[in-house]
Amino acid sequence: MHRRTFLAAPALLAAAPALAQTAPIAPQAMVAAADAIRNPGQPFRVTSTLTDYVGGRPRDKVVLVVFAREDKKTGQFNNLVRYVEPPRDAGKLVLYAGSTLWFYDPASKAAVRISPQQRLTGQASNGDVLTINMQRDYKAAMVGPEAIQDADRQSRNCWHLDLTGGPDAVYSRIEMWLEQGTHRMVKGKFYSDSGRLLKIAYYRKYIEQLGVQRPSETILIDAVDSALVTTVGSSDMRPQEIPDAWFQRDFLPRLKIEG
Amino acid sequence: MTDPSHAVRLDAVEKTYEEEGLRVTALAGITADIPRGRFVMIVGPSGSGKSTLLNLIGCIDRPSKGSVEVAGQKIAELSDDALTDFRARAVGFVFQNFNLFPVLSAYENVEYPLLLLGLGARERRERTMAMLDQVGLADQARQRPNQLSGGQKQRVAIARALVKGPSLVLADEPTANLDSANGAAIIALMRDVQRQHDTSFVFSTHDPQLMSHADETFSLRDGKLVGHHVAEAV
């Protein structure tokens, strides 16, 4: 499978507005708030810039445009991703609807399903991190307050939460550090069913996007293949009307996206 | 049923065959009656059809036209197997070259026709030994043909031909390979049998000694009957 598979921009569900609190609220409410920071609550588009680093040196760069919309019935977020750069991948599409991943190449006009086995490594595995829905799929428990270093080596006071994945969740366990007060995600650790650490994520460069401070850069560190790091930058987030048809596999060949 | 007066009746018998695309007529219409209980000779130059006629009389061949009746049996009515069975019962053969079975002893050669008739062991034994006695070869019973002289071999052959008590015995040049002493002995032997059992003998021969014993002679030339001589009764 193509190494540079889809990588969805930070986008998700559960439309609860950001809360700013000083006293600790219930852990589940906290993660709901954290989710809300990443989710505008309306269909939107955003430009994602992904850069791979090997041993600290940048290697590959991909630019995508992501169209995201919540399916009101299931609460699931659907993402349609279009490659912009590099030129040889331009026009390729990835559809993330429900838990199925489809890859479409306009040159061959064929839509190929990407199975979970094919999403174990590479950029597809990062997509799982970026598209988690903590409030819906995980049960949060409070570990305690903890001061940790963020991605810029600044100390932040956080709530350390321990999330347990339900039967459909991708990760069986997540450790999440949310900034006290803002409930911004600072750092996350994602574990497999066997208890091994799979990914580490840092969230930084919070800027205003669609009226709320959202992380414009996520740093994903592969804990299994420890030389690999990917940065995901999001920019130009705007609301967008997205028709239902866009998220149907059969419609992919006829998809015309302007702008 | 057996006609007591004739051994063989021939009626307009013809025999033709193809040889290299040419049609050859061996016998061109023979009508004759051969009496029973006689020494009958068939004579003629070579190519006259003697052997062919003998074959027809011996029931080992069928005429192209006409009918052959042997010992009262019309042979045209019989299938091949039935004809073979008829020969087994009624016709004995003595050949110029003896034609003994080389793998069998004198005794076994003589016994052979009785096996074909399905006789029991004791009866076979009695008749075979009696026959060997009669031809004077009881002591040579166990010997194989290659251990016997020419005269002895022919005597075994005669014993074989006669052991089943046939109505008719056919002998094609029976004395040709024997010296005159043996030849005379053979002829005397056959005479004895003829007298004892009223057996009909049909010979084809050039041997003057044998011909002098003829009761009747049929002469053939070019496939036709050209002469019939009956000797005076003795």
Added chain:
Amino acid sequence: MLFKLAFRNILRNRRRSVMSIGAIAVGAIAMVLFGGFVAIIILGVQTDTVRRTGHLAIYRDGFFTFGSGNPAAWGMQGYTQVLDMVKQDPVLAPMLEVATPTVSLFGIAGNFAIEASRTFMGAGVVPQDRDTMRRWNPYQLTYNNAADSGLDAADPTKGVVGTGLARILGLCEALKLSDCPPPQAKEKLDTPVSTDIAALADSEKSANAEPVDTRPHIDLLAATAGGAPNVINMVVTRADRQGVKELDDAMVLMHFDLAQQLLYGRGEKRAIAIVLQLHSTADMPAAKARIAELIRTRNLPLEVRDFIEISPFYGQVTGMFGAIFTFIAAIMGVIVLFTVVNTMSMSVMERTAEIGTARAIGLRRGGIRRQFLLEGWILGAIGASAGLLIGIGIAMIVNRSGLTWMPPGQSAPSPLAVMVDGMWKLHAGIWLGLMVMTTLAALLPANRAARLPVVDALRHV
């Protein structure tokens, strides 16, 4: 009388009869030896196969046809009950050597310290059962004696990989393999290091560093049956050579518990197959039928397959040797046919005058035919019997000779042997086959003899 005549006629031309009998005997010898040789080879392949895959496997219904590409979706629910059912069944229990659950799965094996990874095919087995299966040897074939499996019943983290996979993952030296490839020149990036990214990665590395273990390790990544990414670490105790290169480059043999952990994660632990090894292959049809009956009467969504279905190589080897044997038997048959036809035709020709005489005296056509058929039959009987005895004798000498050879697919020489015990079906078949052949061969000349016109035969000198 007929027999006496036939025997004496055969002895008439001793040399010719001996040659015919010789040809028939050689045919018999060749087939006894080849048949016995093939039998041993097939038993060897059977032993190998049954050691590896057992006699029978129970899967979820449909797995065998559709499921091999995605075993995760075909797990057997409640497999422990199925295992118990099989072990306690009064019909199956006495036939059973071992019944054991197995897991198969796909994923990515990696030695990420050197950035080497490759897709792997994994088998999870119960080590004690596996060792029991590898000791199966009812035919007393002495080659390829079972070594231990390389797994540790007490330590599920230990496993074995194929030699090709070991080399690809850079474990060549650690596992003391030969033919180690030179270390790959790493992809050199000349872009400047991004210091903050590098610093972040390093700090995580040291925070998560595990105690140093000098034993060779690999990471195995797989998607669980539930679709979640999962990873486990396995200690590689050794690399085993697999017969087929594709397998050698992908095989990972691990403890059943570890495989279950990787494939099922937090979900219900299932098995992909229940493998049964019987004491004797002869019991297999009965065992298979019994299992099918149990499946049917208890309405279980399962199917049962035997090793001939599971291991196409066995069927192919058996089929190939069967075809070769048939081919050789056919050739022998044709040679025997020609030889006997020739012999008997000469015999008929030489005895033409006798045939005529016998016919004249009163022997029917059928009698002549029977005579010659009997002679052919006697030649066949003597030739086939002599050949069988000599062939068996040669086989016994070979078996005791101590000669060895290297069967295909083995790495050590095995004793050269020709199966003789219990081959009565083969031997009877050879005898009967040759008998039929010779009698048929005699038929043509016998018919010709029977149909000779008496007059022409007598004319023959």
